[in-house]
Amino acid sequence: MSTLLEIRDLRAWYGASQVLHGVNLSIDAGEAVALAGRNGSGRSTLARAIMGFVRSEGVIRFAGLSLDERRAFEIARLGIGYVPEQRDVFPTLSVRENLQLGIGPRGKARGRTRTARFTLDDAHALFPVLRERARTKAGVLSGGEQQMLAIARALLGDPDLVVIDEPTEGLAGQVVAQLAAALQLLRDRGVAMLLIEQRLVIAARIASRIAVMGHGEVVFDGSPEAFHARSDVMREWLGVG
Template sequence: MTARLDIRGLNAWYGASQALHGVDLRIDAGEVLALVGRNGSGRSTLARAIMGLVQSEGELRFAGRSLAGLRTFEIARLGVGYVPEHRDVFPTLNVDENLQLGVAPRSRGRTPRFTIDDAYTLFPVLRERKRTRAGALSGGEQQMLTLARALLGDPDLLVIDEPGEGLASLVMQQVAHCLRMLRDRGMAMLLIEQRLVMAQDLASRVAVMGHGEIVFDGELHAFVQRTDVMREWLGVG
């Protein structure tokens, strides 16, 4: 079964407040989709809805299977990895223990594509600090740790929310290098990112959110020509 994500008519709420309004979106196997928009547009809510973390209704299917009613760990075991905006590390556990918790318990009849050794090779600072409690890491180190832990779940689709948020330029370049490597290995990604430069560097398709709806969805080359969309929904232009 193709590892494709299909979203149709998705609504989501925080309590009585509706945050998503009939979202339709798809991500094909191996595709990188950049989801852009202003703060408060609903992008992070969409990520959380995919992972079963907010109240929602509508159609969510991954690899042909409905995600409705599944808990977050069950969705992860189907092959959906999640890197949240606020870097949810286990602060009292050390780096190596955090990574061990990410290793996929499921068997999918293949050799894992990303190992703890890969994590330490990709992010040498994590090897240097493997016995350090995660709560004592810098923001950039925590972002690397969260990304590496998600990859150890051997996902087919990675949902990553603002990977460059608050990072120094050099650290952001390391994270971008990692994401390019994953793209080139054929991993599908939903990349939620404010920085158009990173989105344009990584993605083949761009969707724009505004007021909890998708207001543009098209190929990258079409997006860069839509100065009206950039001006109205992104404040660019």
Template sequence: MTSLLEIRGLNAWYGPSQALRDVSLEIGAGEVLALVGRNGSGRSTLARSIMGLVHADGELRFAGRSLAGLRTFEIARLGIGYVPEHRDVFPTLSVGENLELGVAPRNRRRTPRFSMDDAYTLFPVLRERQRTRAGALSGGEQQMLSLARALLGDPDLLLVDEPGEGLAGFVMQQVAQCLRVLRERGMAMLLIEQRLVIAQDIASRVAVMGHGEIVFDGELHAFLQRPDVMREWLGVG
């Protein structure tokens, strides 16, 4: 499998506090990797480091290109989409305006794989509420909006932080179904979860973080045979 994202010896800080320690990880083209761990383990910091939002050092390469020194919008234009844990929609703008902002200019010679119609097909409620201010949406609708907006940037890799956090069961199922569609289209993804809630039937590989380090990295079936890892780093037997 061709490596799409390569992380080598990554360290990250919030002020004087070190959040990541010597993290090394790879994601192949079209691969779905679940990154799990307890709150505070460093999972979200890793995503933020990839996007240039955290002070970090080490090697980050995407499609063979170094991300060192690039600003967040430049990283996004290379083909990395980011759906943060807190969604970060623009509350005073309408759903349609939020989506329009996701259509980033890209210097690529291919036709974009995701259009506005795709976004509305994946999440019909967004079409119904396209003139509604994003701040008036429910948490589940905001999650759908944030995910759809990221897709309109036509990424090759999608970072999704806690896609099911705080969502009702039926909304979580809608989000999970969207992620399955993306996997079937060959989208590479990093799915960040506290446990394998959504990722368990989407991801092929699992990495576990603890205290800012990768403590396990292997195939899903190998992870499911490691109750010791689940117990020590996730708190489940």
């Protein structure tokens, strides 16, 4: 497999406060990588740095192209979808209108000729509530419904890589199962994924690699089997053990 996303010696700041201290991570085309770590370890900052939302230094390359000094909409057009922890749906627009905003030019700037891997019919099949509430303003949806909408909207842009930040946080079990099914479908259709997820059972089910962050660095990167064999990593960096 070819490397799709390459991150080397990445440092990032909020104002004068440095959060990332030399992150190294790579994701191959079609590969799903779960990113674990305690709150404050730098996981969300890494996602925001990839999308150009925070000041950073170091190397971030996507499909061979540097993301340095590119704005977020330019990065998205290159083929990276982003689902932030806050979901960021447009509250005054309907569910249908939010989804329509996700249907971009299908990467015309990249010369794509393939059929989109995720369609509006797929969104409705995975999340029937989005069809049922098509005319409802997104701001009155429940937290789980907003998360479904945010994921579906990102996938309708036909990304080659999707960065998803804590998709199951605070959600009920039934909704978590629906979201996990959506992520599995995404993986099975060849979309690469960086999944920031605290539920290790879901992370291990979906991802072929698990990376762990601590103090703004990647402190472990390996297969789910190797991860579960490292009780020291789980105890020290995740508080599990």
